[in-house]
Structures are given as structure tokens and as C-alpha cells.
Amino acid sequence: MNLKSINLSILSSVLFMSIMTSAQVTIDEKDNLLKESEFSPEILAATKVTKDGRVKIDGVAAVVGDYLILESDISKAYLDMRNQQIGEITYCDVAETIMENKLFAHHAKLDSLPFNPERVASFTDQQINQFVSQVGSMDKLLSFYKIDTEDELREQLNEINTQRMLAEEMQGAIVDEVEITPEETRDFFESIPEDEIPLINDEVELAQIIVKPEVGEKERQAVVDKLNSFRDDVLAGGSFATKAVLYSEDRGSRSSGGKITLTREDPYVKEFKDAAFSLREGEISKPFETEFGWHILTVDKIRGQQVDVRHILLYPEISSEAIEKARKEIEIVREKIVNGEVSFKDAAREVSDEKETKESGGQLINSATGDRRFELTKIDPAIYGQVVDLKENEVSPVIKDTEPRTAKVFFKVITVTKKIPEHVAEFSKDYTRIRELALQQKKLKEINAWKAENAEDTYIKVNGDYKACEFAKSWIKQ
Template sequence: MILTATSWSQITIDEDDNLIKDDKQKSELLVDNIDNQRVKIDGIAAVVGDYLILESDILKAREDQKAQGLSGKEVSKCFILKQIMENKLFAHHAIQDSIEIQEEMVNSRTEQQLQYMVNQAGSLQKILDFYGKDTEEELKKELFDINFETVLAQEMQGSVVEEIEVTPAEVRQFFDKIPEDEKPFFGTQVEVSQIVIKPEVTEEQTQKTVDFLNKIREDVIEDGARFSSRAVLYSDDRGTRSKGGKIPDVSRDSPLVKEFKDKAFSLAEGEVSKPFKTEFGWHILTVDKIRGQFVDVRHILKFPEITDEAVEKARKKIETLKQRIEDGEISFEEAAKEFSDEAETSESGGQLINDLTLDKRFELSKMDPELYNKIINLKEGKISPVYTESNKRQQPFFKILTVTKRIKEHEADYNKDYARISDLALKQKKVREIQKWQKSKMKDTYIKISKDYKSCDFAKDWLK
């Protein structure tokens, strides 16, 4: 039996502040092996409230930091333990304050995280080996627990600073207190717009796709063919194809498009839907099992074929549009609003929004490399060449870009950079509020640190 946080009452502290198991053993986790002997498998680094922090937790986090390319202080055991303890402190008080977390959301995050990890590593087995797990279910359980605790901590942290704001006077005071030789430099920024033209799917190709899915449905319902086998053979969804099209634990809160969820919850077990359309393509779907508010489903996704004629027509359209803009017949903004096939940007005249800052400016040093390479040498107001790209369906589309504004690297200016300076001031105020909260909560939270870590610089602030 491996000791977990739920069996925390088995841990006691001796007169030297050592962590002891079963009142006799030292700060070690023990198991019985086949010869009924006691074997050391882990050590306890710290206790925060109801949470134990194991030596293995620190080592796993350290390996993860190294895998991300971090080094030096960021991978020191003291630095990592401090991070983990802060996270545990937030999570502990989130539970004390009865902050509720939707398990469905954590499940969804875990599934997405695992899929990303598998894609990056190349195989599930490599991930299982890294985490020391035998099965996918064991790994999912551990990832779920980690993610649940992380979400708890984030929610608690958010509640601490959710009402924190800064006034213009505070922003001014923050800026004036920065020494002249320490004023921040803001890197070169650009504002970028784009026009996207997609090849049209003909009615004939759409009907072929619907007919194909109807034939599969007929094979399953009337001839007893296995839905999962057909998914492996024919589905265009590369994420679920190898699993027979299976998507487990679908709930109303799952991060799936509405049309898909509506169809999933409208069917009885074993029923196969008629073909239906989402933004991703055409589907048929069957329900494997209904479990209360969750359903396990399988689906087959098909993309209508795009003909060579449609691709060439789209190419000529964007090339003509580019020439009209360069000839002054129409502005880039007007052309985007009237002709662009990208709904997210067409209404704003093709204006791209920075996902990190949610505004329209991109700092070159932090820009997506693919976009950076396309606009780095593009002068303000000029139009890029026509670029050919592919969507998730591996279908081609065409794009042109323009830099509508370029702001050179410069020292922070209060008037020109007020929004960015305000953001820095707000972040500083939130950090101070969090530090104040932590200091307060340390006083009324049970905290112990193993003697191996009491020499860490942060330890004296945590120990009473």
C-alpha cells in the first residue's frame, strides 16, 4: 500500500521536526515486497495542510522543467519545492473555502493534455514509462489528480485577486517610481491584417460525402457491420480513428461543438445517427453507453473532397483581389470585409488579434514563428505574396497579409504606452496581494518541511 494524502493521519512529527511514518519509521514510504520485507520507495519532503509533498513529486517536476529547456535555479530542488508548496497552499484553502470545480472540465483538460503529450512524444508507451505507469487508466488518474489540484489552486488564486484594480493615479505612481535607468523597453510591435480565400465545396461533392456516410450507416444497421471497424477504415478524424472513432465521457460541458453534443444526447444506446454537419465536416455518430450525465460515443468524420478546379478558382480570386488592392481600386480593409472567408477576422477588416494579450498588437520577439517569417520584412501598408496553407482537414486555402502599423522598439512612454504600463502596474499589485494572502495563510495552516529542505532560503518564511 502506497501512502497518499488521504492517509495523512499516519504521519507524525518527532521532537526534531522529522517526518515519521507509523510513529516509528523515518520519512519514508514503505511497501511489503513478496518476501514480506520492508522496502523504501519514496520520501516525504513537506506537509501543507492536508497535502503531502513527496520526494518523487519534486523529481518529476524537475524532469518536466528540464524537458521544457529550463536550467539553473528553475530546476533546483529548493525552487521546485517552493512552487509546489505554494500550489498546495492555494489548493488546501480552496477546499476549506468550498470552491467547487467541475470534474467534467478537469476530465476534458486531462484528455487534451494526454493527447498533446502522446503527439509530442510519439507514443503512449513513452509517456507511461516517464510517469512509471502500467496502463493508460493509471496515467489518466494521476493526471486528473494533478489537474484537479492545479485548477483548485488557480481558482483560489483568482478569487484572491479578482477585485484588484488599478486607478490612473496608481499607474502614474507606479511609472514615476521606476528609476530612469530601469524604465522598461518595449520591443518592436506590429498590427497585422489578413484576407483568407478558401476553395468552395461543390454541392456534388457534399452529396457524395453524405451518400457515403449513409452507406456506412446502412451497413451497420442492416448488415451488422461494426461501427468501430468502419471508423478505423474510413474516418478522417485522425485523433479518434485508431480508437474506432471512440470519444468517451461526453457531457454537456465537454469542449465539443454544440451540434455534436446535441446529436450525442438525442440518441439511445446503439442508435446510429443520420449524417449531420459541423464546422469540422460531416459525421455519423453512435452511442455506445449512457452513464447518467455522460455518454460514450463513436463517430465517423468525412470531409467533402475539394476539386482541383475549385482550388485553382480560389487561387485566381485572391491573386485578382491582391492586384485590385495594390492598384488602389479597393482598400485592404474593404476587401477583407467583402471577400474574406475567415469569419473571425472579416468583420474587423482582417485585423488579427493577439491570443496572448487579446489586443491587436504583436511584439515581434513573442510572435508565432510562422507569422513572424511572413511579415518580418513586410513594410507598413504593403501586401504579402499569396501564401498557400492547409487547415486541419489538410485542405488548401490561400492568404495575403499586410502590416497596418509598425511601432519601433522604444523606451516606455507613459502616454503612448499607457495600456501596457497599466497592465504592469496591475500585475505588480496582484503579486503583492497574493504575497500578503500567502503570509496570512501560512500562520493558520499546518506546515512542516523535512530537515533535508530546511536549509532552503524560503523555508524560514514558511516555518513558524
């Protein structure tokens, strides 16, 4: 489950799975009972306690190293995955996945892998901001999940994120140096039975030109003046957080009073980080501009390499005249491309306002694969409708669109530079895809070998019905 894009149904499972304890577990092998004193009230509430103060093991699905996994944890994760329609899954599949993650996290701690708690705190802050934005307020979020305080929510999410990131660090360390050679890629492809060679779905290569309305000096100055007035009010004793809630156009942080926690390594734009790390606690910056708009920022607290800041973001108004001017500009550009007066590439280099694609002639790169091809069935639905009927090198009509972060209007035209029909994979034509599959298989083999070796050296116990799962044979020591 990807917590950066988590929705509310997944959040339910994630919050409840926080009761997976990280305390050291002691099991009495003689009577197969757990000591009551080992566990938190949440765990005891989910299990059965005997008269002599021991916990029956039938409420515990498995123990992996320092981690205990409850049957209820597996049930909740299973139901949420079913609700999310994550393919065909069984309780055994879910149990194995959770146990594997606990094994990775356990050994990451044992191996003292480099781990930054500040990264966890920063990610948790971003999560909470996202959740609050989804439900409307912190009070609604706490009420819905029956959690008393924001600190309690933060503590639970920190525990979840710590375990997840530890597991990711361990897996990364296992496969960090795994590489694939062209010879190995060819061997992998040639080892696939002919009737099992993968089918490559319809793919396209795309390019686009974007024209954004220009912000006038009058509108820019109006934003700077408004931010300066906010700054003056705060310096005179007003509340920065209240002004952020009322006026900031940053949807992600507005509901929490503009609060953001960050480190120098976090992926914020340079101007924002420069302001965050140049101020002392309590200081307020003067208005400054980033690619997202104009900000003022104050530092709430400095904690080593991590800072808690609050900011207010405003976007300059775009005049109707500027919008009309941008529309006419891209219509003229499109007409010249269609008439053959200029190539799409040259036009993109000359007029496109998209920095990432301008120099490549507007060519889009698939971030998932690193190459130019986009599988048509997996493409963004909004883009799919714009390109599905285009022929190669045909230019779309002018498309009016809005930026996700700012909701500001811009205009674009798209062309399909190449269409690749559905076909059985060929080594030369689909080398990038085949290499990706070969590398994934090699990494999986490396991880499976690591699991087999380290499961032998880790205290693992599987209980109840989960002993009958196929995977349990390799986890239970004979």
C-alpha cells in the first residue's frame, strides 16, 4: 500500500495495523502461551487472557523477530485489499506479505542500516496534511478514527512509517548493487517458452507544447502587497496560522495553518528551502517567488537538520486578456505546424512554457520506465481521451487545461510521434521492457535468497490456520 496516495478506506487499515507491536516477544514453548505483561492494552483487547495472566496464542497469527502480527491485522488488511480490488488475494497472501515486511524491518534494525527518523516525521506530516485535506478538518479525522489527539495519531503513523521505511531500506540494501547485463537480458528472453513470451500492449510516444498566460506586473505587485500586509499584521501580534487557514492557496497545508516539516534533502524547490533554512525561530520572510506562486514563510521550530515552518501561498490573478492572448498564440503555432511551416519539435523549443520538455522538442518521458513509450491502457485517462484517436504526427486541437496544484488555466497541443501496435515482445524492438523484466526477476531472486537465509536466523512462529499456508513451510523450522 502506497501511503503517499492513500485513500480513506486504506487509511482505516493502516491506522489499525499500527497496533502491531515492536516490543520484544517472549513465548513459553511449553504451554504455547504469551505473557500478558509483554503486550499493550490494544493487543490484549484483541486476544484472550487466561486466569493466570497469559495470552492465548490463537489471537496471534505470527511472530517475526521483534514483531507480533495479530489475526485481526491480517483480516483488516485482507478486507481493505479486497475493497481496493487489488487482484485475486487470499488470507495466506496477506499474511506472507506482512511477515516479509516484518522480517525486512527486523533485520534493518539488527544491521543498523542508515535511517533518518526526521524523514519519517516529515512524511507523517505530509500524510496528515493530505488526510485533513480529504476529510475537511483535523477534528473530523480524529473523530472518524476514534483517536483522541493529533499527537496520538502522529505517534501511530510514525510507527507505521518507521516499520515501512525500515523494510524499504532493507530491500534496497539487498538489491542495491544488482545489475543486469545485455547478455543476461538476452538469456532471460531466450529462456521464456515461446507460448509465454509477453504481449506488449498498444503504446504511443507523445510530445506536447504548453503555453501559459503571462502574469502582469500589476497582478504580481498586488500579490506582493497582500503578503506584505499579512506579514505586517503578524509582526504586530496577529496569528500566522489563522491567516494561512483563511487565505493560503496551498491546499495541502492550508487546513493545518500552513504547517510543513522539511529537511534539506526533501524535494521542495530551492527558493522555498533557502527561506526555510535561512531564518531563525519566529522570523518571517519577506515575500518570495517560486514556480508555484508567491510565499511568505515563518519558522516555528528548528530541530537539528529538520525545521517546522508555516507558509502562505498566493497566486497572482490572471487577466482575461492574458488568457485570450495565450489561446491565440498557441492557435497560431498549431496552424503553422499543420501547414508545414514549422516542425512540432522546433515550435516546442521556441514557444513551449514547459521547462521539462522544451529542449527535447516537447517529447514526454514515461516516469515509470524512463523511456518514451506509454502503454495506452495505463495512460492518464484525461490524456487518453486527447490522443487515442490521433494518427501519427497529427496535432490535436488546442486543449484548455488547468494545473493540478494551482488550478490555473493553460493551453496545450499534443501530437503522437509514434504508435506501436500490440505485439508479441521482440528482443530488439522491446529491449527496454525486456531488460526491465529481467532485472525485476534477478532482484526477486536475490530477495528470495536473502529471505531464505535470514529466516533461518530469526525467531519465527506461525500459528493457527496460517500453519497450513503454502508459504509457511519455508518459514516454520522443522
